[in-house]
Amino acid sequence: MTDEPPPRPVPTLLDLFLTYGKIGLIGFGGINAWARRVLVEEKRWLTDQEYAETLGLGQVLPGPNALNASIMVGDRFHGAAGAIVAPGAMFGGPLILLAGLAMFYDAYGEVPVVKAVLAGIAAAAAGMVIGTAAKMTQKIRPPPSLLAVGLCALVAAGLFRVPLPYVVLGLAPFGILAAYRVLRAK
Amino acid sequence: MTATIFWQLVFGFGAISLVSVGGGIAVLPEMHRLVVDVHGWMTDADFAQRFALAQAAPGPNILVVGLFGWHVGGVLGMLTAVLAMTLPTSMLAFGFSRLRTRLAGRFWLRVVERGLVPIAVGLIAASGLILAQGTATGWMPALVTAASTLFVWRTDFSPLWVLVAGALLGIALF
Incomplete structure (x- = not known):
């Protein structure tokens, strides 16, 4: 037995699709904190350092940085196909949800209970994003x-x-x- | 959706996307200019509400442009706005990704990658802070944010738990 960490798994194209679909749909308060949570902690496809480097490059390029990062991660594992599948899944789910939400909001957006739930989720999501930055700093040293x-x-x-x-x-x-x-x- | 509006969406958001260094939300003022001032598609209040809705929903924040497109062109308008905002820069990012793969391991590339890391992390923290300022309308939401920060930072449990707790506390306390 050695102390080396187990080899890091390599995702299939289907893994990329499902995982980025999930990241999109749970991505409250912005994608980046959730993408890190899933890619680094849950799936272990990337290290904290690798994820932060990819995101850093995504920020210097024009365009949504979460999108740029997803293209680079997709390309890293599956070339052009990955670069289409990862961002496609990340945008597709939330887009359908948002279309439904747009209609729902027109009808129920002013209902107090809906407003209270949204406010509570938003407050928790803000803390989630701050906590992620603290965690990344601690891991990257x-x-x-x-x-x-x-x-x-x-x-x-x-x-x-x-x-x-x-x-x-x-x-x-x-x-x-x-x-x-x-x-x-x- | 008329052909005029289609092209206005394509060129308007396409042009904005190309200057959106730092993320899509960095160009929110520019979007406001396009949607409210230049074309008069909606009022200030409409604009703010749609931004709040996109923030409350999961998914990339940039999807707010889909709501602007929806407002002037329904489903087609939504797709047009989102694609105009994302396709041009996606091509660029893919080209860059290829270049990065080819240059992998070069000293200068590693320097640049390492050097941008703190900016990436600092901006995540900043976006959390800005979200918190928007939601902290009293001591209770501020407390929820603080508790959620500690939970996510100090434990490895899924952050979805804090969102569920936030939603329940929202009903019970706000």
Whole structure:
């Protein structure tokens, strides 16, 4: 017996479809925290570091970052077919749900109990997203310089509401410089 | 849906998607300009309500453009808006993904990947904070958010439990 972790499973195309379909349908408060939960913790297809790197690249490219990340994950495991199946499943389910919800909301959106349930879910989802960021930071263990870049992103976008393109493009050079110094020192 | 509206959706959201660095929601002000100011498809209040609805529903936040499309063109309008917002940048992301595979392991690529990680995590935290500011209308929702943060951070149980608890507390307490 060795202490090595068991080999990480490789998904089939059907796995990708089902898993991304699930991520889309449970993705309250945004996809990214849920995608990490399912891909890293439940399925173990990616490590925290790999998931965060994919998401980071997805943020620098234009377009919804969860979509860009799903294309890269799909491509990584199954090429072009994966790059179509993963985002397709992630958007398809919620889109059908949203069409139904749009009709439901027109009819019942002002009913107090519906509003209360939505408010309760939204409050819990907010905590879920914050807790995910805390967990990722703990698992990735960034050196101080990279941690500082992350805190700058949090403060700029979360407290001062700086538009995201400025946050991403403005901080990217500092993050890359910090990573260069860390990797060169190894 | 008229042909005019179809092309307005295609070009309007297609153009917005190409500048949406940092995520689709980063360009929400630009969408507001297109939908409310330029075309007058809906009022400010309509716009805010649809955004809130898309936030409350599961799935990618960008699906809010589907609700804008639905408003002016029904199911077809919804599909047109979503595809206009996602297809052009998807091609780009796929091309980039291919390039990344080919360059895998190069020192500079690893530096860039590592360097963007803190921004990715920081922005997840920021989006949680912004969501929390929107929902914390009193001490009870704020407490739900805090409890949910701790639960997700410190345990490995499925976060779906906190959503169920949030929904039940919503009925009982709000």
